[in-house]
Amino acid sequence: MTVPKLSILVPTHNERATLPFLLDDLAALHTPHEVVVADGGSTDGTARCAAERGAVVITGARGRGTQLAAAARTARAPILCAVHADVRLPARTLAAIDAYVARPPATALAFSLAIDGPGLSFTIIAAAANVRSCALHLPYGDQGLLMTRTMYDAAGGYAAVPIMEDVLIVRALSRSVGITMSAERVIVSARRWERDHPWRRSLRNVALLTAFLCGASPSRIARWYDSARTATTHG
Numbered sequence: 126m127t128v129p130k131l132s133i134l135v136p137t138h139n140e141r142a143t144l145p146f147l148l149d150d151l152a153a154l155h156t157p158h159e160v161v162v163a164d165g166g167s168t169d170g171t172a173r174c175a176a177e178r179g180a181v182v183i184t185g186a187r188g189r190g191t192q193l194a195a196a197a198r199t200a201r202a203p204i205l206c207a208v209h210a211d212v213r214l215p216a217r218t219l220a221a222i223d224a225y226v227a228r229p230p231a232t233a234l235a236f237s238l239a240i241d242g243p244g245l246s247f248t249i250i251a252a253a254a255n256v257r258s259c260a261l262h263l264p265y266g267d268q269g270l271l272m273t274r275t276m277y278d279a280a281g282g283y284a285a286v287p288i289m290e291d292v293l294i295v296r297a298l299s300r301s302v303g304i305t306m307s308a309e310r311v312i313v314s315a316r317r318w319e320r321d322h323p324w325r326r327s328l329r330n331v332a333l334l335t336a337f338l339c340g341a342s343p344s345r346i347a348r349w350y351d352s353a354r355t356a357t358t359h360g
Contacts, residue, residue: 131158131226132200133208135180136192140210141169143314148178150214156226161199163192171210189266190290193283204229205277207270211314213241214269218309225271232303233272235264235295242315246323253327259306262299263334266291267313276302287347289337 133151137144144162151160162175165187176182185195193207204226208214214222218236225234238254240247258264270291272280280297283290298304318326333346 127157129157129159129202131156131204131206131222132196132202133158133160133206134193134196134200135160135162135175135208135210136165136189136196137162137167137171137175137210138165138187139167139169139171141167141171141174143211144171144174145178146213147208147210148175148180150219153216154219155223159201161196163196163199165189165192188285188287190283190287190293191285193290194285197277197282200274203274205272205274207266207283208311209267209269209313211316212267212269213312215310215312218269218307218311221307221309222271229273230305232305233270233276233298234305234307235271236269236307236309236311238264238268239310239312240315240318241312242318242323247315247318250318250323250327255306262304263292263295264304264306267311269311270295272298272302284343286343288333288350289343289346292334292337293343 135147148160151158160180162172162180162182164172164182164184166184172182172184181199183195183199185192197205206222235258238251240251254265258268276298279301280294282294284293286293295304333350336349337343337346
């Protein structure tokens, strides 16, 4: 069996409607790769869909940090790429991934953000996210993350926390090797902003990140996040 050069780590929970599009994008990579889908108890056939399309599928407890850590343990390649199931990867972004694997730089790599939704609000929100990523060296998990296995291990890997797993590993990578921001984009679904209202969700995310950076624990932030989502649903 050929050992892949790249392992793509994809945490899922009820992503049957979005995952096939990501898998179609990834199939266009020139780099020998594997896709490791870590499913957190989907009930909509996500795991079956992933397996039918050739992905390695593991199942376990729900929680993005826990799922990504499990996917990384399963991965066989020397380079890891973590992506969310509801993103699309344009051809130029795939080419940037191929280039990273062909000649890995000394830093990790994350991508610029675009949101697949109409209207000026989404353009402004994505632009603000890209400013944050460059100014603070703090991209979020939905922007994708490329790193060598050595970088991943040195950063301590993904933590089994209910939220902020992306912030934790990005901060660790920034301290150890640094993170380069690519001008190429990942295009994330607008569905979560549409569900919660674009500006309400964005402001809530800023508040939660600020609380975390000020010392609040991931468990406490997760409780605040769940309370805010419940209030939004019933508001």
